[in-house]
Amino acid sequence: MSSAPPVVRVENMDRGVRLVTIDRPQKMNALNAAVRDALTDVAAEAADDADVRVLVITGAGEKAFIAGADIGEFADRTPLEQREAMATPTIFDRIWDFPLPTIAMINGFCLGGGCELALACDVRIGADTARIGQPEVNLGIIPGGGGTQRLTRLVGYGKAHQLILTGEIIDAVKAYEIGLLDEIVPANELKEKTLDVARAMASKSPVTLKLAKRALRAAYEMELSAGLEQERDLFALAFSTDDKVEGVKAFLEKRKPEWKGR
Numbered sequence: 001m002s003s004a005p006p007v008v009r010v011e012n013m014d015r016g017v018r019l020v021t022i023d024r025p026q027k028m029n030a031l032n033a034a035v036r037d038a039l040t041d042v043a044a045e046a047a048d049d050a051d052v053r054v055l056v057i058t059g060a061g062e063k064a065f066i067a068g069a070d071i072g073e074f075a076d077r078t079p080l081e082q083r084e085a086m087a088t089p090t091i092f093d094r095i096w097d098f099p100l101p102t103i104a105m106i107n108g109f110c111l112g113g114g115c116e117l118a119l120a121c122d123v124r125i126g127a128d129t130a131r132i133g134q135p136e137v138n139l140g141i142i143p144g145g146g147g148t149q150r151l152t153r154l155v156g157y158g159k160a161h162q163l164i165l166t167g168e169i170i171d172a173v174k175a176y177e178i179g180l181l182d183e184i185v186p187a188n189e190l191k192e193k194t195l196d197v198a199r200a201m202a203s204k205s206p207v208t209l210k211l212a213k214r215a216l217r218a219a220y221e222m223e224l225s226a227g228l229e230q231e232r233d234l235f236a237l238a239f240s241t242d243d244k245v246e247g248v249k250a251f252l253e254k255r256k257p258e259w260k261g262r
């Protein structure tokens with residue numbers, strides 16, 4: 001009996017970087033139920049694996065990161081079925097809530113749910129060939145994976161309206177200019193450059209990465225005074241870790257720290 005080939009591939013790169021590849025290139029890596037389920041498992045396994053420091057998400061092939069939710073699944077769905085398919089936590093929530101850094105490595109079309117998955121990551125690095133947008137309006141629907149909320153917070157009210165209401169697909173340079181991409185690199189260097197960023201993060205203590213990510217998240221979700229309070233609390237919490245002791249000691253002893261992860 002032959003089983004279906006996996007729709008998500010997982011590779012452990014060096015230094016605790018886990019590379020996750022959506023593997024449906026014949027359908028532009030569109031997010032169907034199988035991909036969403038597989039990504040859910042991958043995120044849970046990675047969160048439980050003490051060796052994982054950073055998650056990098058990309059799409060197979062050269063054409064697409066993810067060209068959106070699988071439109072074929074929409075055709076015959078009732079509103080109730082659709083609402084059920086969007087029960088929380090969605091895959092966007094799961095990536096958003098991943099405790100360690102996440103990077104979207106955007107290698108081509110990054111549309112609709114693909115853009116929303118990239119928005120749920122902490123950092124977005126794009127090939128110069130990347131094409132990004134929220135074209136749901138062209139289908140008579142609206143973004144449903146966080147696009148209206150996270151895109152607005154990331155690029156601002158007017159630019160989010162412009163993208164979502166026109167459905168325009170923009171190139172990498174435009175995406176970088178509005179802050180939707182954090183870095184653009186030549187397509188043939190995308191993997192190595194992205195892994196360099198991931199490795200730079202992964203070389204830090206995982207406990208520090210988690211605290212920093214929680215403090216950064218506060219900037220997104222809280223008003224300033226509450227976020228500053230949260231940062232101070234997390235800063236003080238860092239003083240309870242072995243890795244704070246080790247980091248400071250290593251600096252004073254002019255050597256590299258050896259992180260314990262606690």
Ligand code: COA
Pocket residue numbers: 026027028030067068069070071072109111112113135136139
């Ligand atoms: N859902 C399901 N299938 C998709 C898809 C999606 N979101 N995006 C692409 N595909 C499929 C196409 O149907 C096609 O399948 P087929 O060969 O069985 O017909 C295959 O992927 C290749 O796509 P194709 O349209 O032939 O490639 P292209 O280079 O001409 O165009 C896009 C690429 C991305 C511009 C185009 O596929 C597109 O507009 N996709 C939909 C984007 C979208 O609206 N996303 C938001 C969804 S909510």
